[in-house]
Amino acid sequence: MTKTVTKTIAAAVVALAVGASPAFAGGQISIGFAPTDSDQAQALGLGLQMFSLVQGMSATGANSYQNGNGNSAGFNQNGSGNHGVIFQEGNGHNGTISQNGSNNSCGLFQFGNATNAQCMQNGNGQSGITTVFGF
Numbered sequence: 001m002t003k004t005v006t007k008t009i010a011a012a013v014v015a016l017a018v019g020a021s022p023a024f025a026g027g028q029i030s031i032g033f034a035p036t037d038s039d040q041a042q043a044l045g046l047g048l049q050m051f052s053l054v055q056g057m058s059a060t061g062a063n064s065y066q067n068g069n070g071n072s073a074g075f076n077q078n079g080s081g082n083h084g085v086i087f088q089e090g091n092g093h094n095g096t097i098s099q100n101g102s103n104n105s106c107g108l109f110q111f112g113n114a115t116n117a118q119c120m121q122n123g124n125g126q127s128g129i130t131t132v133f134g135f
Contacts, residue, residue, distance in 0.1 A: 029133045049083060052085050060081070060082075063084065070091050070092045071093045072094050077099045079103075079124075084104075084107075086108045094116045100123075102124045102125075103125045104126045107128070
């Protein structure tokens with residue numbers, strides 16, 4: 001009885017895994033974080049500025065790094081003291097950052113292939129980070 005139940009469960013898991021695989025083809029998974037208080041927002045903003053400097057970019061304004069083919073990055077910044085960084089590794093990524101207000105920081109990191117992501121901030125003193133994996 002135990003062997004039959006175990007074999008049935010194993011067969012069901014395999015069937016679900018095989019059946020679910022095509023649904024994930026050509027997709028993306030996103031992980032985002034937005035601090036809930038001003039101290040966390042400032043810490044994340046400082047971290048993004050340090051990351052930009054280490055990568056040879058500016059610690060202010062709009063910065064992008066792309067390694068691959070067919071990638072696009074766009075920025076729209078209205079206000080002062082805004083910092084945005086788009087980092088793309090792989091092919092076919094599309095990333096945009098839009099900041100309306102002052103002293104905002106956003107990091108958009110895209111890996112794999114064919115991801116589409118954006119960061120939009122309206123207000124002052126906001127920070128956020130989004131990492132996207134395309135497959």
